[in-house]
Amino acid sequence: DGGITQSPKYLFRKEGxxxxxxxxxxxxxxxxxxxxxxxGQGLRLIxxxxxxNDFQKGDxxxxxxxxxxxxxxxxxxxxxxxxxxxxFYLCASIGRRQGMGTEAFFGQGTRxxxx
Amino acid sequence: AQSVxxxxxxxxxSEGASLELRCNYSYGATPYLFWYVQSPGQGLQLLLKYFSGxxxxxxxxxxxxxxxxxxxxxxxxxxxxxxxxxxxxxCAVGSGNQFYFGTGTSLTVIP
Numbered sequence: 001d002g003g004i005t006q007s008p009k010y011l012f013r014k015e016g017x018x019x020x021x022x023x024x025x026x027x028x029x030x031x032x033x034x035x036x037x038x039x040g041q042g043l044r045l046i047x048x049x050x051x052x053n054d055f056q057k058g059d060x061x062x063x064x065x066x067x068x069x070x071x072x073x074x075x076x077x078x079x080x081x082x083x084x085x086x087x088f089y090l091c092a093s094i095g096r097r098q099g100m101g102t103e104a105f106f107g108q109g110t111r112x113x114x115x
Numbered sequence: 116a117q118s119v120x121x122x123x124x125x126x127x128x129s130e131g132a133s134l135e136l137r138c139n140y141s142y143g144a145t146p147y148l149f150w151y152v153q154s155p156g157q158g159l160q161l162l163l164k165y166f167s168g169x170x171x172x173x174x175x176x177x178x179x180x181x182x183x184x185x186x187x188x189x190x191x192x193x194x195x196x197x198x199x200x201x202x203x204x205x206c207a208v209g210s211g212n213q214f215y216f217g218t219g220t221s222l223t224v225i226p
Contacts, residue, residue, distance in 0.1 A: 004158075031212035035216075042218035042219045043205070043219075090158060090159065092159075092214075094214060101167070101209075102166070102209045102210075103161065103209075104161075105161075106151075106158035106159040108157055108158040109156070109158050
């Protein structure tokens with residue numbers, strides 16, 4: 001079955017460390033997104049990519065970096081410059097289904113905690 | 116600019132009671148409209164969507180939503196809520212490969 005896989009489900013980061021969150025999809029979608037979710041703040045867009053080797057900053061890109069070397073993969077790196085990284089991170093891919101319009105598909109999320 | 120407003124941050128209903136979650140959007144053309152549900156610690160699951168045709172849309176788990184162009188609304192309804200419906204609900208507007216989410220409505224179901 002097609003879908004999006006995020007790993008790991010839980011991740012712990014020490015102060016000053018960079019960590020990378022994985023997001024893989026086999027839906028053949030061009031567009032992929034990273035969101036951050038904090039209690040009471042909904043989904044905030046970090047980065048998105050509409051095509052391989054291209055990506056754009058979202059609303060809260062500072063302290064994060066991404067790459068899009070393959071269509072299937074869109075990893076997110078939380079750098080030491082991100083001062084408050086503890087949050088729930090969601091990856092999504094967006095694409096069309098025949099006759100059904102556009103739809104966003106989500107991974108199960110990664111909870112990052114700074115220790 | 117596109118935007119989605121969910122005016123209710125938190126709603127509490129009794130099990131068996133009816134439910135309506137509000138969603139208003141701002142968009143220049145007829146958008147694709149979605150409702151997603153999120154259980155604690157999980158990703159978002161699509162409940163239903165509207166992209167054309169009948170303005171009353173049926174979804175999974177007994178939910179439905181009605182697109183009202185004149186009111187720029189896409190409210191989610193369920194005639195009888197179950198305890199398992201307790202979750203966070205997100206309304207979204209989609210256009211091409213761009214999605215815009217509301218801030219969510221947290222639903223508590225009491226016995």
